[in-house]
Amino acid sequence: MAAKIEGSEENSMNSGPLNEEELEWLDEALMNHGSENSVLDISELDGMFTAILSGPTKLPSSVWLTALWGGEQQIPLWPSDVDENRFNDLIFQHLNDTAERLATAPDQFEPLFGFSTIDDEDYEVVEDWCFGYLRGVALDDWSGLPDSLQPSLDAIAVHGDEEQFAKLEKMTPDEYVLAQQAIRPAALKLYEYWTAKRAPE
Secondary structure, three states: OOOOOOHHHOOOOOOOOOOOHHHHHHHHHHHHHOOOOOOHHHEEEEEEHHHHHHHHOOOOHHHHHHHHHOOOOHOEEEEEHHHHHHHHHHHHHHHEEEEEEHHHHHOOOOOOOEEEEEEEEEEEHHHHHHHHHHHOOOOOOOOOOOOHHHHHHHHHHHHHHHHHHHHOOOOHHHHHHHHHHHHHHHHHHHHHHHHHHOOOO
């Protein structure tokens, strides 16, 4: 069955942040039902949602849900209504929780970065989140972003645009840490700008 992309916002009953089990279930669902053109993990989804919530216009769910899977032809066939409904409920719950934090408690907004373990040490992975953010940016018209805020978008794009990875390779370890730390405040600045510019609903 193809994903029912209309009306899911109204059908999501739960609120608040997803727990660890729910995040892991979403991660597996994205991986198992995705393609090379789709969002492949929860970190990328979180980045995409942040950009969607931060953009110039409020996009209908039909637009970004199709983009999440990489196009209409990539929308998955679910093994059961239970799995399909759970997926839709969880992504809208996460979207609404992120929207609430950005709007009313920005100090509680934290990008959902991934982690990688190398030689028993955990390292923060920001690239997937930034890939997702740029995926969300591409769904709207950000051409009106003023020059003064371009550095904020660049702070995210340097981690999410493969054409800019050469800049990362030239950074010292300390510079790279600072570049990672710049992502969250950059996202908040972009959210504040575009939401202030939006027409009242």
